[in-house]
Amino acid sequence: MRRAALVVGTLVASSWAAPASAGGFDPRGAYVPSSAAVAFVDFEGNFDPAQERVPADGGPGECPTGYALRTTGDALSGAVVLHVDVKAAGCAERFAIRGVPAKRASYRATLWMRHGGLDAQLTARYRPESGLATRYAKLAPTGRTTSDGWVELASNELPVDGGALDALYVKLTDFDAVGTEVDAIEVVEAGPFVEERACAGALDPVCGDEGVCIGGRCVLGRLHVPPLPDPAIRGDVVDRMHGLLSVFFGARKTRLLDLPRALSRIEAMREAKTAWAFWNGFGTAIRELHDWHTRASSDIQYVASDRKLNACFIAGHADVSAAAWPRHPAYHDVLVSHVGTTSSGFERGDRLVAVDGQHPVEWALGLKTVDWGFWQACDDRVFTEPVERLKQLIPRFASKLTVIKCSGEAGTCEGTLRTIDVATLADAEGDVVCDNRPIYSLLSNNPGPAHDVGYNFFSGQVAGTTSDEKIQGLIWDTLYGGGEPNGQVNGSLKKAFAAFKKDARGVILDHRAGNGGTLDGAETATTLMRPPATMLVFRSPIDSAGFEGPATPEQGKALFDAAKAITPYRVGSEDHDPTLPVAVLLHRDGSASDFFPFGVKGAPKARLFGVAPTAGAFSTFYTLDPPGSIGFQIASGDSISAEGEALLGRGVDPDEIVLQRQSDLLAGKDTMIEAALAWLRKELKP
Amino acid sequence: MSEARHDSRALAVLALVGAGVMLVGCKVVENVEPAPRPGEAATSSGDSSTSSGGGPVLRTVATRSPWGGPAQNLLVDGDFELSIASQHHGDPNAWYAFDFTKGTQAYLRGETGGLCRSGLRCAVLAPKVVLFGRGTAPPPGIGLTAALWAKPPAGRGCDILSAAILDCDQSNLALPMKPSSEAPDESGWCSYAAGLPKVPTKRCMYVESKLNAGETALVDSATILPVGSAMTSPADEPAQVPGDATMGWTIAKVRALTPFGEPRRAEPPSTP
Numbered sequence: 018m019r020r021a022a023l024v025v026g027t028l029v030a031s032s033w034a035a036p037a038s039a040g041g042f043d044p045r046g047a048y049v050p051s052s053a054a055v056a057f058v059d060f061e062g063n064f065d066p067a068q069e070r071v072p073a074d075g076g077p078g079e080c081p082t083g084y085a086l087r088t089t090g091d092a093l094s095g096a097v098v099l100h101v102d103v104k105a106a107g108c109a110e111r112f113a114i115r116g117v118p119a120k121r122a123s124y125r126a127t128l129w130m131r132h133g134g135l136d137a138q139l140t141a142r143y144r145p146e147s148g149l150a151t152r153y154a155k156l157a158p159t160g161r162t163t164s165d166g167w168v169e170l171a172s173n174e175l176p177v178d179g180g181a182l183d184a185l186y187v188k189l190t191d192f193d194a195v196g197t198e199v200d201a202i203e204v205v206e207a208g209p210f211v212e213e214r215a216c217a218g219a220l221d222p223v224c225g226d227e228g229v230c231i232g233g234r235c236v237l238g239r240l241h242v243p244p245l246p247d248p249a250i251r252g253d254v255v256d257r258m259h260g261l262l263s264v265f266f267g268a269r270k271t272r273l274l275d276l277p278r279a280l281s282r283i284e285a286m287r288e289a290k291t292a293w294a295f296w297n298g299f300g301t302a303i304r305e306l307h308d309w310h311t312r313a314s315s316d317i318q319y320v321a322s323d324r325k326l327n328a329c330f331i332a333g334h335a336d337v338s339a340a341a342w343p344r345h346p347a348y349h350d351v352l353v354s355h356v357g358t359t360s361s362g363f364e365r366g367d368r369l370v371a372v373d374g375q376h377p378v379e380w381a382l383g384l385k386t387v388d389w390g391f392w393q394a395c396d397d398r399v400f401t402e403p404v405e406r407l408k409q410l411i412p413r414f415a416s417k418l419t420v421i422k423c424s425g426e427a428g429t430c431e432g433t434l435r436t437i438d439v440a441t442l443a444d445a446e447g448d449v450v451c452d453n454r455p456i457y458s459l460l461s462n463n464p465g466p467a468h469d470v471g472y473n474f475f476s477g478q479v480a481g482t483t484s485d486e487k488i489q490g491l492i493w494d495t496l497y498g499g500g501e502p503n504g505q506v507n508g509s510l511k512k513a514f515a516a517f518k519k520d521a522r523g524v525i526l527d528h529r530a531g532n533g534g535t536l537d538g539a540e541t542a543t544t545l546m547r548p549p550a551t552m553l554v555f556r557s558p559i560d561s562a563g564f565e566g567p568a569t570p571e572q573g574k575a576l577f578d579a580a581k582a583i584t585p586y587r588v589g590s591e592d593h594d595p596t597l598p599v600a601v602l603l604h605r606d607g608s609a610s611d612f613f614p615f616g617v618k619g620a621p622k623a624r625l626f627g628v629a630p631t632a633g634a635f636s637t638f639y640t641l642d643p644p645g646s647i648g649f650q651i652a653s654g655d656s657i658s659a660e661g662e663a664l665l666g667r668g669v670d671p672d673e674i675v676l677q678r679q680s681d682l683l684a685g686k687d688t689m690i691e692a693a694l695a696w697l698r699k700e701l702k703p
Numbered sequence: 704m705s706e707a708r709h710d711s712r713a714l715a716v717l718a719l720v721g722a723g724v725m726l727v728g729c730k731v732v733e734n735v736e737p738a739p740r741p742g743e744a745a746t747s748s749g750d751s752s753t754s755s756g757g758g759p760v761l762r763t764v765a766t767r768s769p770w771g772g773p774a775q776n777l778l779v780d781g782d783f784e785l786s787i788a789s790q791h792h793g794d795p796n797a798w799y800a801f802d803f804t805k806g807t808q809a810y811l812r813g814e815t816g817g818l819c820r821s822g823l824r825c826a827v828l829a830p831k832v833v834l835f836g837r838g839t840a841p842p843p844g845i846g847l848t849a850a851l852w853a854k855p856p857a858g859r860g861c862d863i864l865s866a867a868i869l870d871c872d873q874s875n876l877a878l879p880m881k882p883s884s885e886a887p888d889e890s891g892w893c894s895y896a897a898g899l900p901k902v903p904t905k906r907c908m909y910v911e912s913k914l915n916a917g918e919t920a921l922v923d924s925a926t927i928l929p930v931g932s933a934m935t936s937p938a939d940e941p942a943q944v945p946g947d948a949t950m951g952w953t954i955a956k957v958r959a960l961t962p963f964g965e966p967r968r969a970e971p972p973s974t975p
Contacts, residue, residue, distance in 0.1 A: 042762075042764050045758050045760055045761050046761035046762035046763060046764065047761055091761070091762075130815070131815050131816065132814065132815055133812075134787055134813060157769075158769040158823055159766075160766045160767055160768060160769055160823070161765075161766050162765055162766070162815075162816035162823055163762040163763065163765075163816060163817050164762045164763045164817035164818075165761075165762045165816075165817060165818070166814065166815050166816040166817055166818035167762075167815075167816055167817075168815050168816040168823050193812060193813065194810070194812070195812070243769075246768075246769075247766060249766050250766055250767070250768045250769075253768040253770070253772060253774075254768055254769070254770045256774040257768065257770040257771065257772055258770070260772075260773075260774030260775055261779070264776075264839065265839065309964075310964070496964070498959075499960060500955075500956065500958075500959020500960060532964055533962075533963050533964015534962075534963060534964060535961065535962065535963055536961070536963055537959065557961075558779075558839065558871075558905070559839050559905070560839065560840065561839055561840040561841060561842055561843065561902075561905060562775075562777055562839055562840070562841055562842055563842065564839075564842075583872050583873055584872055584958075607964055608962075608963040608964025609963035634964065636963075637961045638962065639779055639796060639797055639837070640794060640795050640796050640962075641779070641780065641795055641797060642785055642786070642787070642788055642795045643769055643770055643784060644784070644787075644823060645769065
C-alpha cells in the first residue's frame with residue numbers, strides 16, 4: 018500500500034531547524050513540515066486516495082466522488098494538491114491520517130487551502146469495544162497566508178487514544194461551486210489526553226472552565242471553536258468585533274441597556290488565555306445583547322446529545338395543580354402542550370415545575386454562558402422563546418426534572434411532585450415541532466401530528482363551529498414574502514383572504530409561531546382587516562454610526578416624517594372587509610411577526626389574543642459568516658411609530674391576554690381558540 | 704438626550720473604534736527565513752524574485768486577521784471576510800450580489816489569502832453582476848471618504864467596473880467613485896475613490912461589472928470612512944448625480960429581501 022503519512026523526522030533533512038509546533042517555510046517559500054509532526058499528507062508520489070479514503074459513518078448513503086488529485090506548479094508542498102468539490106448536500110470527503118502512536122495524547126491538525134471555501138475537521142473514531150465516543154475538532158484559519166493564495170487552517174488540540182482508534186481522519190467539505198484546493202495536512206502532538214467525563218447539568222463544575230456539560234458528558238469547548246488568534250492579530254480581531262457592535266448594532270433600547278455589557282465582554286477577550294475562553298467570550302457577548310435577532314453560532318451547538326425529549330411546552334396557568342405547587346412570582350406555569358409518538362411518559366397537560374431545582378424559565382435564562390442557541394425577546398416582559406426551546410434544552414443541559422403528572426381521562430393531577438432523571442429520557446423517533454399550538458383548530462386540513470407547519474398554509478372551517486357561523490381559520494408561521502407579490506407567502510395570504518371575504522362571517526388567524534420574514538409579508542397580512550395607513554417607518558439597518566435613536570417623541574416624529582415617503586410600513590387595503598371580525602392568535606412572534614400585529618392593532622373588527630406581548634424585534638439584522646466554525650447575526654436599527662416612539666424592545670400587547678389553562682389541556686381544549694371563538698360569536702358578520 | 708449629546712456619543716464610538724485602525728489595516732508579514740511562526744519578526748511584504756538561499760522565491764508568507772478591517776469602516780464588511788458563505792451559519796447579507804440581466808440574486812464567490820488585497824477573503828466579480836455593499840452614515844456633521852480596490856483580468860484596465868456611493872434607501876443621489884488611473888498599478892490592482900463633506904443619510908456602495916463574458920476580477924478592501932473637516936469647503940462639494948435604472952432596481956430588490964426575522968435554523972447533530 019502506498020502511503021503519504023510520513024514520519025517527519027526522516028522528511029526534514031535540511032540544515033535549518035523547523036519550528037516545534039507546526040510547519041513553516043524555507044527561504045524560497047517552500048513548505049517544510051514540522052519536525053514534531055506525527056503525520057504529514059501532501060498527496061505526493063505514493064498517496065493512493067482509494068486506500069486513504071475513509072467511508073462515512075452515517076449520513077447519506079451514496080455520495081459521488083468529490084475530490085481529484087491535481088498536479089500544479091504552485092502546490093504548497095510538492096507538485097500535487099487535493100481538489101475538493103463536494104456536490105451533494107450532506108456529503109464530505111474523508112482521508113486517513115496515519116502514524117499516530119498507540120498512546121493517549123492530544124493532537125493539533127493543520128492544513129492549507131486555496132480558492133473557494135472549506136469546512137474541515139479532524140475526527141477520531143474508535144473501535145466499538147473501546148467504549149469511547151467519536152470526537153472531532155473543527156479547523157479554522159489561523160491568519161497565516163501566502164502570496165499565492167494558500168490559507169492555513171488549524172484545529173485546537175483533539176484528545177486521541179491511539180491504542181483504541183478505528184480511524185483518525187480529516188473530513189473535508191467545500192462551499193464553492195468551483196471547488197477548493199487542499200495541501201500539506203499535518204498533525205502534531207500538542208498536550209495530554211483529556212478524558213471525557215460524566216457530568217450532571219449544564220454548569221456542573223466537573224467540566225471545568227474549558228468544558229460544557231452536554232447530554233451528561235463534558236464536551237471540550239475548544240474542539241468546536243477556532244484557535245486562539247495569534248497575538249499578532251488578536252487585538253485586530255477584538256477591535257473588529259468591538260467596531261461592528263459599536264457602529265452597527267441595535268436600537269435605542271438595546272444600545273443603551275445591553276450594548277455596554279456586551280462590549281465589556283468583548284474587551285475581556287483581549288486577556289483570554291485559551292481558545293474556548295476567547296470564542297465563548299464572543300458568544301456570550303453576543304448573547305448579552307438581549308435581542309431576538311442577534312445570536313452567535315458555533316459548532317458546539319450541533320454536538321448531539323444521546324438524550325431525546327419528544328414533548329413541547331407552553332406557558333400557561335396550572336389551575337388543576339395549583340395546590341400541589343404554587344405559581345412562580347415572575348414566570349407563568351409551564352405545561353406540556355403536545356407530545357410526539359414517544360414522549361418518555363410525558364402527556365399533554367403535565368406540569369413542568371422545575372429543571373435542576375429552578376423554574377424552567379429561570380433555568381433556561383441562566384444558560385447564557387453555555388447555550389449558543391440562547392434566544393430571548395427584545396421585550397423584557399416576554400419569556401415565550403425559552404419555553405418553546407425547552408424540548409431542545411432539557412436533553413442537552415438538564416439533569417433532573419420536577420413534574421406533576423396529570424390524567425386527561427380523569428381531569429386531575431397528582432398531589433405530589435415526581436423527579437425524573439434526564440438520563441432516562443430516550444425518545445428515539447418522531448421529533449415533534451413546538452409551535453405553541455396545543456390543538457389544531459381546523460375541522461380538516463390541519464398540519465400533521467408532527468406539528469411541522471414550516472412554510473405551509475392551512476385553512477378551512479374551524480372545528481366546533483356550525484356551517485351557519487361560517488368561522489374560517491388560517492394557520493401559518495412565515496411572512497417571508499421576499500418581494501414576490503404573488504409568491505408562496507403573499508399569494509397564499511391573498512387567496513385565503515379572498516375566500517374569507519367571500520364566504521366567512523368570522524376568521525381566526527393562527528400565527529402562534531410567528532417567525533417573521535420580510536416586510537411585504539407583514540403588509541399583506543394586514544390587508545384583510547383595515548384601511549390603508551402608514552403606521553411606522555423602518556429605520557433599519559442603523560441610520561448612522563452608533564446612532565442611539567430618538568430620545569424624545571418629538572425627535573422620533575421628525576424621523577417618521579422624514580422617512581414616511583422613503584421607508585414606510587404601509588398596512589391595510591382599500592379592499593379590506595370592515596364587517597368581518599378577525600381574531601389574531603399570537604404566542605411567540607417576532608420581527609415581521611411583530612410588524613403584522615402592530616399593523617392589526619386598533620383595526621375596528623380585529624382583536625389580538627396572546628399570552629404576552631410579541632418579541633418587540635422591530636429591526637432587520639446582518640448575518641455575518643467569518644471563515645471557520647463561528648457565525649453570527651446582529652440586529653441593526655429600529656422602527657419609529659407615527660407618534661415618534663422607538664419601537665424595538667416594546668412588543669405589541671395583545672388586546673386580550675389568554676393563558677392556556679391546564680384544565681383545558683386535560684380536556685383536549687385550546688384555551689386561546691376557545692377565547693377567540695367566544696369573541697367571534699359576538700361579532701359575526703351579518 | 705440632546706442632539707448634541709447624540710453626536711458626541713456617536714463620535715466617541717468612532718473614536719474608540721478608530722483607536723485600533725492602525726493595527727487593523729496592517730498585515731504581519733512573516734520573514735520566510737527561517738520558517739517563522741505568526742507573530743515572529745516581520746520584515747518584508749514584497750515578493751522578491753530571488754532568495755538569499757538561491758533560486759526563485761516561490762511565495763511570501765504573511766499573517767492577516769481573518770475578520771478583516773478597518774474597525775471603523777462604515778461598510779459592514781468592506782473586506783469581504785464575513786460575506787463569503789462557508790459554514791451554513793446563514794446567508795451573509797453585508798453584500799448582495801445580483802445578476803442584473805436576469806433580475807435574480809447571484810452567489811457571491813470568494814478568492815483566498817494573498818491573492819486578495821487584504822485579509823483572507825475577497826470577492827470574485829463576474830460579468831453582468833452588481834454588488835451592493837451595505838453601510839451607514841458617519842455621525843451628523845462628519846464627511847466620508849470611500850475607497851475600493853479591484854484586480855482586473857490580464858490585459859484589462861480599470862474600466863472593468865463602475866462604482867458609486869449611494870443613499871442606501873433611494874437612488875436619486877449617486878456619487879461616482881473614480882479610478883485613480885486607467886491601468887492597474889504594478890501589483891495589478893486598481894483603486895477607486897470618492898468623498899462627501901456632508902452625509903445626511905446612510906450610504907452604501909454600488910459596484911457594477913463591466914467585464915466581458917468569461918472574465919472575472921477580484922474586488923476587495925472597500926471602505927467608507929468618516930473624515931474630519933478637510934472637505935467642508937463648498938468648492939470641494941463633489942457632484943452627485945441621479946442614479947440610473949439599475950441602481951434603482953438594485954435598491955428596490957435589496958429592500959424586498961431585507962430580512963425581518965426568519966425561522967431559526969434547526970440544530971442538527973454534526974456528523975463526524
